[in-house]
Amino acid sequence: QLQLVESGGGLVQPGGSLRLSCAASGFTLDYYGIGWFRQAPGKEREGVSCIRSSGGSTIYADSVKGRFTISRDNAKNTVYLQMNSLKPEDTGIYYCAAARLSPFSPCLLGPTYDYWGQGTQVTVSS
Numbered sequence: 001q002l003q004l005v006e007s008g009g010g011l012v013q014p015g016g017s018l019r020l021s022c023a024a025s026g027f028t029l030d031y032y033g034i035g036w037f038r039q040a041p042g043k044e045r046e047g048v049s050c051i052r053s054s055g056g057s058t059i060y061a062d063s064v065k066g067r068f069t070i071s072r073d074n075a076k077n078t079v080y081l082q083m084n085s086l087k088p089e090d091t092g093i094y095y096c097a098a099a100r101l102s103p104f105s106p107c108l109l110g111p112t113y114d115y116w117g118q119g120t121q122v123t124v125s126s
Contacts, residue, residue: 002026002115006096009120012086016124020081022096022117029053029072033101034079035113036070038122040092047108048094049081052101059107063089086124093119 008020035050049060049070069082097113105112
């Protein structure tokens, strides 16, 4: 059974940091691209960052560039999202997703992905 499990969310003050993890089971992440998405209350889901399998190239939404870093550890079958300088507008449920991406797959778009985790809550508030 293919499964993705996110962890690492929580409550943090503005300016703080969190590291989210996306652990895969039932399949090997080596050949999959991974995307991180978030959804705030009353807002549409948005793509935050993604990392391709081949070469590990990364893409970031403009809203998180310079603050978030996506990385993968294939040995641990896990992808991470390091989030620094967090802002209240980063609050939301964060989801990871997996797909066999082609070089031209739009990796910040949700419909690109086949497998999704259950999400982890991130709240940035003083």
